[in-house]
Amino acid sequence: MRHVVTLIVGLLIGALLATTAIRTLNARKDAYPEALMNVMKHELTAANAAARTPACNDNAHALDKLALLSGDILTAMPDAGTPDRVFRQYVSNMHDKVVAAGSSDCSQRNQALTEIKHACDDCHRDYR
Numbered sequence: 370m371r372h373v374v375t376l377i378v379g380l381l382i383g384a385l386l387a388t389t390a391i392r393t394l395n396a397r398k399d400a401y402p403e404a405l406m407n408v409m410k411h412e413l414t415a416a417n418a419a420a421r422t423p424a425c426n427d428n429a430h431a432l433d434k435l436a437l438l439s440g441d442i443l444t445a446m447p448d449a450g451t452p453d454r455v456f457r458q459y460v461s462n463m464h465d466k467v468v469a470a471g472s473s474d475c476s477q478r479n480q481a482l483t484e485i486k487h488a489c490d491d492c493h494r495d496y497r
Contacts, residue, residue: 371407400447407440413485416470420478428478435485439464459492 412431419428442460466488470481 463488
């Protein structure tokens with residue numbers, strides 16, 4: 370009986386120490402890149418929802434936020450030096466598509482938002 374209790378206490382202490390170690394390691398990770406991508410995803414979803422409404426230009430606010438956030442991608446990525454040429458091209462392409470979507474009319478807005486999503490997917494395919 371004493372061995373069973375010792376085993377259970379040892380397992381509980383081991384689980385507690387493992388959880389503490391995992392949380393400590395995750396706390397050192399930079400949350401900014403992931404947070405930036407989550408906010409951009411939220412704003413793209415909001416812009417898509419607004420584009421489906423009869424007054425499709427209600428998504429100008431979300432597109433403005435996307436344009437501002439796309440300017441922060443290069444500073445958010447945890448790279449020791451400067452980002453490579455391909456990554457810079459992806460970011461530039463995405464930013465250009467966001468700016469173009471902001472100046473598009475209602476009939477072209479859904480297509481412009483789809484192009485933004487494709488620009489995101491292109492980069493995530495290579496850099497995720």
